Amino acid sequence: MKDAFGLPQSLLVLGGTSEIALATARRLVARRTRTVWLAGRPSAALEEAAGRLRGLGADVHTIAFDALDPGSHEAVLGKVFAEGDIDMVLLAFGLLGDQARDEREPEAAVRVAQTNYTGAVSASLVCARALQAQGHGSLVVMSSVAGERARRANFIYGSSKAGLDAFAQGLGDALHGTGVHVMVVRPGFVRTRMTAGLPDAPLATTPEAVATAVELGLRRRSETVWVPGALRVVMAALRHLPRGVFRRLPI
Amino acid sequence: MSADTDSDPDVLGPDHTTVTGWGRTAPTAGWLIRPRTYEEAAAAVRECGARGGIPRGLGRAYGDAAQNAGGSVLDMTGLDRVHAIDATGGTVLCDAGVSLHRLMQVLLPLGWFVPVTPGTRYVTVGGAIGADIHGKNHHVSGSFARHVLSFELLTADGEIRTVIPGTPLFDATAGGMGLTGVILTATLRLQPVETSLMSVDTERAADLDDLMARLAATDHRYRYSVAWIDLLARGAATGRAVLTRGDHAPLDALPARLRTDPLAFRTARLPAAPAVVPEGLLSRTTVGLFNELWYRKSPRARIGRLQRISAFFHPLDGVPHWNRVYGRGGFVQYQFVVGHGREDALRRIVRRIAERRCPSFLAVLKRFGESDPGWLSFPLPGWTLALDIPAGLPGLGAFLDELDEEVAAADGRVYLAKDARLRPELLAAMYPRLDDFRALRAELDPHGVFVSDLARRLHL
Numbered sequence: 001m002k003d004a005f006g007l008p009q010s011l012l013v014l015g016g017t018s019e020i021a022l023a024t025a026r027r028l029v030a031r032r033t034r035t036v037w038l039a040g041r042p043s044a045a046l047e048e049a050a051g052r053l054r055g056l057g058a059d060v061h062t063i064a065f066d067a068l069d070p071g072s073h074e075a076v077l078g079k080v081f082a083e084g085d086i087d088m089v090l091l092a093f094g095l096l097g098d099q100a101r102d103e104r105e106p107e108a109a110v111r112v113a114q115t116n117y118t119g120a121v122s123a124s125l126v127c128a129r130a131l132q133a134q135g136h137g138s139l140v141v142m143s144s145v146a147g148e149r150a151r152r153a154n155f156i157y158g159s160s161k162a163g164l165d166a167f168a169q170g171l172g173d174a175l176h177g178t179g180v181h182v183m184v185v186r187p188g189f190v191r192t193r194m195t196a197g198l199p200d201a202p203l204a205t206t207p208e209a210v211a212t213a214v215e216l217g218l219r220r221r222s223e224t225v226w227v228p229g230a231l232r233v234v235m236a237a238l239r240h241l242p243r244g245v246f247r248r249l250p251i
Numbered sequence: 252m253s254a255d256t257d258s259d260p261d262v263l264g265p266d267h268t269t270v271t272g273w274g275r276t277a278p279t280a281g282w283l284i285r286p287r288t289y290e291e292a293a294a295a296v297r298e299c300g301a302r303g304g305i306p307r308g309l310g311r312a313y314g315d316a317a318q319n320a321g322g323s324v325l326d327m328t329g330l331d332r333v334h335a336i337d338a339t340g341g342t343v344l345c346d347a348g349v350s351l352h353r354l355m356q357v358l359l360p361l362g363w364f365v366p367v368t369p370g371t372r373y374v375t376v377g378g379a380i381g382a383d384i385h386g387k388n389h390h391v392s393g394s395f396a397r398h399v400l401s402f403e404l405l406t407a408d409g410e411i412r413t414v415i416p417g418t419p420l421f422d423a424t425a426g427g428m429g430l431t432g433v434i435l436t437a438t439l440r441l442q443p444v445e446t447s448l449m450s451v452d453t454e455r456a457a458d459l460d461d462l463m464a465r466l467a468a469t470d471h472r473y474r475y476s477v478a479w480i481d482l483l484a485r486g487a488a489t490g491r492a493v494l495t496r497g498d499h500a501p502l503d504a505l506p507a508r509l510r511t512d513p514l515a516f517r518t519a520r521l522p523a524a525p526a527v528v529p530e531g532l533l534s535r536t537t538v539g540l541f542n543e544l545w546y547r548k549s550p551r552a553r554i555g556r557l558q559r560i561s562a563f564f565h566p567l568d569g570v571p572h573w574n575r576v577y578g579r580g581g582f583v584q585y586q587f588v589v590g591h592g593r594e595d596a597l598r599r600i601v602r603r604i605a606e607r608r609c610p611s612f613l614a615v616l617k618r619f620g621e622s623d624p625g626w627l628s629f630p631l632p633g634w635t636l637a638l639d640i641p642a643g644l645p646g647l648g649a650f651l652d653e654l655d656e657e658v659a660a661a662d663g664r665v666y667l668a669k670d671a672r673l674r675p676e677l678l679a680a681m682y683p684r685l686d687d688f689r690a691l692r693a694e695l696d697p698h699g700v701f702v703s704d705l706a707r708r709l710h711l
Binding site for chain 1: 322671
C-alpha cells in the first residue's frame with residue numbers, strides 16, 4: 001500500500017532499463033518500496049539493473065515485456081498483478097529515434113510511434129484495469145515537453161509523446177474517483193543514454209531530478225509534473241507563439 | 252413478465268466510493284455497505300469477495316485502518332441501537348455502531364458516563380474496542396476494553412461468538428483494528444457521576460522537565476490528566492506546556508443555578524470548517540502565533556474551574572470537519588509511547604521536533620498507567636506524545652522514520668489507529684505479541700476475509 005505521503009511499497013517499471021525509471025526506483029527503494037518488478041526485453045542490462053536494485057535491499061523480479069507486442073501485454077502484466085498488489089506503475093519505455101533517418105524510412109518512424117504510443121496505450125489500459133480492481137495505485141506516465149508542441153527537430157518523437165500525453169490525461173479523468181491516480185510527467189531535456197551526443201538544451205535536467213519530482217508529485221497527488229518546474233511557464237509561452245515565429249526559433 | 256422477482260427497491264446495492272481516514276491521506280476506493288441488521292452484516296461478510304472486508308465506524312481513525320482498497324467497507328453506523336441500560340448496576344448493552352456521543356446523551360441524565368473517551372465523542376463502540384482507545388484517565392482506568400464485559404463478534408466463518416475478557420479472542424480483538432471480525436454488540440461497565448460538569452485545575456509548566464516533574468508528582472491525584480505542549484517553542488522554553496486536569500464535579504461543587512439540572516448534557520457547535528482551505532494556512536508563523544496565544548491565555552494556576560464535559564474532553568468536536576483546516580494534502584498524526592525510565596528518549600524526540608519547527612498546534616503529552624491486555628493495544632506504562640503535522644511538510648516522511656527508530660530503540664511503539672506511514676519492519680519490535688495475533692488470525696480467518704489497507708501496508 002502507499003503511505004500517507006503517496007510512497008509505494010511495490011513498483012512495476014515498464015521499460016526496466018530506462019535511466020529515469022531506475023533513478024526513480026532507487027529513490028523509492030530508499031523510502032518505502034520493497035518489491036520491484038522490472039519489465040523489459042530480456043537482456044544483460046535488465047538483469048544488471050535488477051542486481052543493482054537488489055543491492056539496495058529491494059526484492060526485485062524481472063519480466064519479459066515487449067512494448068511492440070500489445071497482444072502479449074494482458075498475459076505478461078496480468079501475471080505480475082496476480083502476485084500481489086502493485087502500488088505504482090511507472091511507464092517509462094520509449095524510443096527517441098533518429099529524426100533524419102526516420103523521415104527517410106517510414107518503417108523506422110512507425111516503430112517509434114508504435115513503441116511510444118500504441119505500446120503505451122495498450123500497457124496503460126491493461127495496468128489501469130488491474131489498478132482499478134485493486135482500488136488504489138498510481139500510474140505514472142513518462143511524457144515529454146516534446147509532446148507539448150511538435151518541433152522541426154524531433155516531431156516524430158514529439159508527436160508520439162503528444163498522443164501519449166493526451167491519452168494519459170484522458171485516462172486520468174476516466175479513473176478519477178476510482179482510487180487510482182494517474183500522473184503525467186513532462187521532463188525537458190534529460191541527460192541520459194537516449195540523448196547522449198545531442199547538444200544540451202536550455203533547462204536540461206538529470207534522471208535524479210526527475211526522480212525527485214516524481215516523489216514530490218506522488219506526495220501531492222499531482223496530475224501533471226514538469227521537470228524542471230520552470231518548464232511549465234516556458235512551455236505555456238512557447239505553446240502560444242505564432243507558427244512562423246516558432247518555426248524560426250533555434251530549438 | 253413481472254419485474255418484481257428480479258428487483259427489490261428496498262435493497263440498496265453497495266456504493267463504490269473513495270474512502271480515507273480522518274487525516275485525509277492515501278484515498279482508496281472500495282464498496283461501501285451499510286448493514287441495518289445483523290443478518291445484513293453477516294451477508295455482507297459472506298459476500299465481500301476476494302478482496303475482503305473491514306468494519307468502519309465514524310471514520311475517526313487518522314490513517315488507513317478503516318478502508319479496504321478494492322474490497323468491502325462495512326459502515327456499521329446503521330446498527331446503532333442502545334438495547335439495555337442497567338441504571339442501578341451501571342452497565343449498558345448496545346450495538347457496535349452506537350457513538351460515544353449518543354451514549355453520553357442517554358447515560359448522563361441517568362448519572363452514568365462512558366468509562367473512557369478519547370478526544371472526540373464521534374467514535375463508535377466497535378471502533379473504541381477495535382482501536383482499544385484510551386483517554387485522559389488511562390493512568391487510573393486503563394483503556395476502553397478494560398471496561399467491556401463482553402461483546403458479540405461476527406467472525407469470518409459467519410458465526411456470531413460471544414467473547415469475554417481473559418480469552419485469546421478478546422485480547423486479539425481489543426486493539427485488533429477490526430481484523431478479527433465485526434463487533435455487533437457490546438456490554439460496557441459505566442462510570443458513575445453526580446453531575447455533567449468537570450472540576451478542572453489548570454497550570455502552566457515552563458519547560459519539558461518542569462512539565463514531566465509536575466505530571467509525575469501529582470498525576471495520581473486526578474482522574475483525568477493531560478498536557479498541551481507548545482512544540483514550536485525553542486531554547487529554554489522547549490516543551491513549555493499547559494496542564495489540564497480534573498474530575499467529575501460532585502453535586503455540592505455546583506452553584507445553585509446549575510443544581511436544578513446537574514446532569515444535563517450540553518454541547519456547543521461552531522460552524523464547520525470550510526470545504527476548501529488555502530494551502531499553507533497552517534504555517535510555522537500562524538501556528539506559532541496560535542501557540543503563543545494559547546500558552547499566554549492559560550492561567551498560571553487555576554483550581555476548581557467548572558467546565559462542560561464537551562469543552563473538557565472534546566474541544567475539537569465543536570468544529571465539524573476540523574480536519575479540513577489542513578487543506579487538500581491532509582495531515583498525519585504521530586502518537587508514540589515510551590516506558591518509564593526512557594524519559595531520555597522522550598526528551599530527545601521533543602527536542603528534535605522543536606528544532607525541526609513542525610507546525611503542530613495540537614501536541615499532547617500524558618502519562619499512561621498499566622498496560623492493557625489487548626495484544627495490539629497501544630498503551631504501556633510511561634509517556635505518550637501525540638501531534639498533528641500537515642502531510643505536505645517537506646521531508647516529513649524521513650523525519651518521522653527517524654523518530655520511529657528512537658521510539659523502537661526505547662522499546663516504545665506508535666499507535667496503529669493513528670498510523671498512516673510506519674515502516675512495517677519496525678512493527679514486530681513495537682508490538683511483541685504480533686506473532687500471536689497473526690497466528691490467531693490465520694486460524695480464525697484462513698482465507699483473509701477481514702483485511703484493511705492498514706493490514707496490507709503493515710502485513711498484519
